[in-house]
Amino acid sequence: MEIASKFDPAEVEGKWYQYWLDNGFFKSVPDNREPYTIVIPPPNVTGVLHMGHMLNNTIQDILIRRARMMGKNACWVPGTDHASIATEAKVVDRLAKQGIKKSDLTREKFLEYAWEWKEEHGGIILQQLRQLGASCDWDRTAFTMDEVRSKSVIKVFVDLYEKGLIYRGVRMVNWDPQALTAVSDEEVIYKEEHSKLYYLRYKVAGEEDKEIIIATTRPETILGDTAVCVNPNDPRYAFLKGKKVIVPLVNRVIPVIQDDYVDMEFGTGGLKVTPAHDVNDYVLGEKYNLPTIDIFNDNGTINDSYIDNDQITAEAKSYVGMDRFELRRKIAADLEQAGLMEKVEDYENKVGYSERTHVPIEPKLSMQWFLKMDRLAKPALDAVMDDELKFYPTKFKNTYRHWMENIKDWCISRQLWWGHRIPVYYLPEGGFVVAATVEEALPLAKIHTGNEQLRIEDLRQDEDCLDTWFSSWLWPISLFDGINNPGNEEINYYYPTSDLVTGPDIIFFWVARMIMSGYEYEQEMPFKNVYFTGLVRDKQGRKMSKSLGNSPDPLGLINAYGADGVRMGLMLAAPAGNDIPFDEALCEQGRNFNNKIWNAFRLVKGWQVDDTIEQPEASTIAIQWFKMQLDKTITEMEESFSKYRLNEAIMSVYKLFWDEFSSWYLEMIKPGYEQPIDKATYEATLNFFDSLLRLLHPFMPFITEELWQALSPRKEGESITIARMPESNGFDQEYLNYFDIAKEIVGGVRTIRLQKNIPNKETLELQVLGDHNASFNPVILKMCNLSSISLMQEKVAGASSFLVRTTEYSVPLGTLINVEEELAKLNEELAYYQGFRQSVIKKLSNESFVGKAPAKVIEMERKKQADAESKIKSLEESIAALKK
Known part of the structure; x- marks a missing residue:
């Protein structure tokens, strides 16, 4: 299979997604394997893909693809929610543009228009999820108002x-x-607002020279007042016991009641009671058997129910038909005019808004x-508190x-x-x-x-x-028809589902209620684990929204960076439950990683293989080391997945590929210019590439499929999607630690080359003063272009040195450097470290500092002194060697 010089997501993504669909890799039916099931949080049929969907569905796809590669029967069920309020609003709006009012239609005719709208728009978001790479079993696509789900809902009611x-x-x-319509408490969004606090005069009936001042943020609701309440312990209002007061403008005579519900410290300590228009007032109304006067029509305009006495003012009578906020302005002016307004103050308060229509709720x-x-x-609470779920x-x-x-x-x-x-x-x-x-x-x-x-x-x-x-609280059950056909094969096999991935904003709307219905109808939890994603925010920490213009178009990002690049970028910044500070630069980082993988693949596949040459010792060591590094990473990833730390899992494999494989392993085994590579090393490298692609596949499905198919000849119907995930065979951490020392040695030699401007083609010697593990010498020799590594008792003249742990390494430079310039540099560095050592000694000689500082701080200062003395000794030896 020919590999292009550059990775082009547009050429790869559609091709492989169709291949996956054609071969039915996403389909699931019950069998003898362990099931792994996810049900999609059904997006609204009104919706189009946004950044929250991108994050949520990327996470679900990572989990489902990984489970599939672990040999489980992976079933990801997609679907959409009918979204009553949101969809009805869309249909009403469309009809209004055609000059049609909902009120002019029969229910049946309106529903015809609604179904028509659903058929046009309802599947858009599911099609968009395919572009992301979502590996759902699309044959199972459900809708909360389809026949099975509708029948389930009605049966449960x-x-x-x-x-x-x-x-x-x-x-x-x-x-x-x-x-x-009514909306639930969870569908009300509270916003901080700059409001006004109006102080109104309620005259005492029969004693017009006496009054009580009451503060309210909603003066329009005085039309529905049926009592005034004070705290029985408030001495200011003892005179009101058993009295009645007059509602301003309305002139309705209402009783004064006493209840310790009233906060004496808030406002004036008096409360107007409007049982029809305040939850707490409603409770008081029930307690004291107060009448209720509902002054609002369903659309927020004023009805005439408050006109209940002959004393009402002409101004008050004229309020009928006014909008509630228009009335607020009008009634405030009328109260002022009538001398019934004590004062108005600025006030910060929370106002409840409908989540769907964004208007203040009433x-x-x-x-x-x-x-x-x-x-x-109760059972739903116990399950979570006991960590059963x-x-x-x-x-x-x-x-x-x-x-x-x-x-x-x-x-x-x-x-x-x-x-x-x-x-x-x-x-x-x-x-x-x-x-x-x-x-x-x-x-x-x-x-x-x-x-x-x-x-x-x-x-x-x-x-x-x-x-x-x-309907959606039954989702994990109704998707497998567990309500209509209890105990059927699918509900018994797939339920409870494995993982739920959702945002914490619907923990009450949906998560809690699904758990309740699960215990009610299946006598067990609907899922074993709930992974809460964070909100995707912009890099300034603001929530993404259309109004702020800070929410990028997900499909635009996919077009620009490829689905794999966007998925990778999102996941690198997505710790569970914490908000994600999204920056488009993350997608660029994801695309760069794609390119890194692509270029590494082209490098390896471009090597000529000669099966007659022996494997170099450096390559033998490199293979042994990388196999251990690979096994360690697999172990780390399994641990991260077990704790749902997906960003840590992806960072592990990201570092493994970028740092260990590309920067170290490939450099260790790379053949000389225009030289062939031995067959054993080449085959081991292809096997490593295969493992790396499998580890990466759940995160980056498209590029990994493309390269896996090109890695070796494949038959039709083969796919990385159903290839087994690599397993760890264990690793020797001590071995890896020793190898890290070898890497530090290589880094030290390379630093000397850089500092002294010595070309890589110049062969150097490496001398060792102290303990040294020679096991990795072949790698060090190759990576540093050394002629030899030898143990020495002292440095030779003209050598440049560095420390790795407690061992000193030096590179004889001979005629490669200017001795005078090098001496000047070393003397300058020596002076710096001598001064630094002196400052540490001075600090440690200060009895006050030593007496007060924590033990860890003292220990750190002593380590600084020891390190400085070791460096000084090395520099003095280098200077002495150069002067010989």
Whole structure:
């Protein structure tokens, strides 16, 4: 196979990806091998590849490719999430551009448009993942609203309802006024904002000369006030006990209640209570049986529910129909005008925003469906705390524990059409039944009502759909149809899955809930390990976003640096659980590594082989050494993978190839100019290259396949993808340590050549004063172009020396140097070290320093003195030798 002079990713990547697909290397069916399973965190059908996807899916691909090469039955299941809110918003926006309103359509017609949008856009991100090299079993591609997954979701809803875990009720929820739906606590993003704190006057009813000042950030909600609360221990407000106050502008008379919930130190120590529009106020309202007045329409405009008395001002009556933020400005001006505003202060507070639509959420009382979480949470919490299911890094255990111990019931209903419609059917006379289909609901309805004449058309299905996460929490089970067909061959074989790779931002949305459903429906965890990636940030530490313009286009990076270069660059900077400071220079480093591998391969394959020549002793040693170095690296990589330290694993093989193989091994065995190499060394080198390519393959799949195919003749259907990962045969660390000394000796001689401007073609001698292991002399002779290595009692005249540990090595320079210039240099260096030694001696003679400094510091200073004295002795000997 002909190898091009330069590596061109564009020519290689598409060719080999298609080859992998054509040969079915990514496909998996149950067999007698150990399974290794990953389910993809399903990206939204609205999504396109971003840097977070790149990181997450690169990690998954590394794990799955490595497992495949270790002989496991590797199964990586891909799929997409229907993303209720995000997708519905996209469809509504597209229709609006065509002049069509959602409200003008039937549910069925709107869903036609939604499915059309999904078919156009839903597969884009999965196609893009192929460009990254993702080795998913694409035949298993799933969608959270496909038939199997939809049937699973509905069956689970019915089951949980029948177990008494799902209920319907009016509760305070986070309302998204743009998407017109409830959202969960985890879908609310809190942002620090510059706000205002408004101090309002509430007059005491019947005593208009008395008042209480109350601070609020939301003056518009006074329209829904039904009480004022003070702390019973607050002496300032003892006079208000049993009294009533008047809501400004609205002139509603409301009671003063006392509760130690109120913080006497915050604001004025008084609290306006608006049960319909604040979670804490709702709790107080329940406690004191206060009425609730919901002043907001679903879209955030004002309704007329607050107009409940004849005393209301004309200004207040005019607020109906206004937007909530427009009203805030208007009501503040009206309060000021009426003398009911004490003051306004600047204020920093956190405001909750909908994660999907980016508008401020509105706490709102709403009839919703909820799932009780306490019972589901216990086994899921115990599994993680007992390390039955492991988190990497472990710091996320505490985050998980805190949420699980304080878990709230899950609001699972959404006021949307795109999603799994809630399988609840309302009856003509009131009440409802729960069933998977209307056909199954009808007999239940007849029993419930006692009316045998009921027809299907008499039943009305709930309009709401389920929270997106109610389908994805079943993902590891529903992908193998474990809900519809419990105990089937695939769920028994692939479940629990092996590793989950995800971001910590969805630890509550998804990870915790999958663990809960796993124990509920399979009586065991859904995966054995969770690897939390960090966020990809720019080099200034900022989160990547479209608005900042700091997020590079992943496909643009692949086009510029190749998929292998981008994968390598990302992983070099990706410690588990920590944010990744991404710099495009990392991709350049990855591309440079590609080129290094390519050029090393071309060098080796360019050598002429002669099977009649004997193997040089230096090559024999080099092969023995590199085999040990390779085994050591394999051991290190296995240890790193066991702890999910993928960046350390990749750094190990990166250094092995760049430093040990390219810079040392190839130099040790390289034949002379236009000389052949012996067959034994050449074959050993090809075997090493084969091992290196296999170790690199999970990280850099394309270049490794290209070179592996060119390494030796291959049959159709052979691939590095299914080649076995090299295993370590153990190594002798003492041997490697001795070899490191040999490398230091080579480095010392090369430094002398550099300092003295001696060309590499000039043959030198090396003299040794002290202990020396001669085992590696053939390597040193070759690497340094030496004529001999000899043991000496003293240095000869005109020699330049260096220390390796405690042994001195010297190179006689003879006529190769100018003696006067060399003496001047050595004397200058001697003066420096004498001065340095003197400063250390002075420090150690200082009783105050010696008395106060830690023992380690004293020890370090004494070592500095000993090193300086050793250097001085060597320099004095060199000077004396030159003067002879």
